């Protein structure tokens with residue numbers, strides 16, 4: 001069984017994924033961590049030195065590699081992963097448990113303003129343009145996120161509550 005968490009940057013995929021895997025006693029994989037280990041380079045460095053096109057190519061390659069592994073896993077992918085190539089199709093074929101962690105714009109902006117240095121796509125957006133950028137970007141990407149088999153909110157709730165809700169909808 002694979003449980004795959006998708007959603008915008010800052011929606012909590014990595015945090016929720018770790019907590020969920022612990023509770024279910026299933027291995028956890030974060031696609032960004034996997035890419036960093038395989039490429040021996042941080043996401044920031046990959047974007048800076050090789051560019052986004054290279055990153056997206058590798059992201060799809062490593063996604064396929066992880067999806068082909070026969071093991072049970074909770075997998076959190078990057079915010080852009082489902083939005084390129086046919087990645088959302090591959091994700092949905094690999095599991096009946098793809099889950100969109102849907103999070104309010106204001107909550108995303110609050111979280112991401114504090115952590116923008118770790119995320120190359122938003123690191124250089126001026127504070128006064130931040131909310132509009134995220135709103136547009138989220139709108140464009142929602143088409144892909146909404147193709148997940150399940151949807152769950154992650155705002156104004158504890159990580160534990162979200163994990164509990166996810167456990168109830170697993171098939």
Ligand SMILES: Nc1ncnc2c1ncn2[C@@H]1O[C@H](COP(=O)(O)OP(=O)(O)O)[C@@H](O)[C@H]1O
Nearest residue numbers: 008009010011012013014015016111157158159
């Ligand atoms: N339910 C929650 N309540 C409060 N903070 C949260 C919650 N879920 C995630 N966070 C925080 O939001 C930030 C982004 O989470 P992260 O797991 O890195 O998101 P993603 O992997 O989707 O980009 C982290 O600082 C994390 O601690």
Ligand SMILES: O=C(O)C1=C[C@@H](OP(=O)(O)O)[C@@H](O)[C@H](O)C1
Nearest residue numbers: 008009010032078079080119120
């Ligand atoms: O949304 C995106 O395109 C990205 C999201 C990041 O992952 P998180 O969603 O875990 O921050 C990471 O893959 C990279 O910075 C690009």
Ligand SMILES: [Mg+2]
Nearest residue numbers: 013014077078
């Ligand atoms: Mg993450």
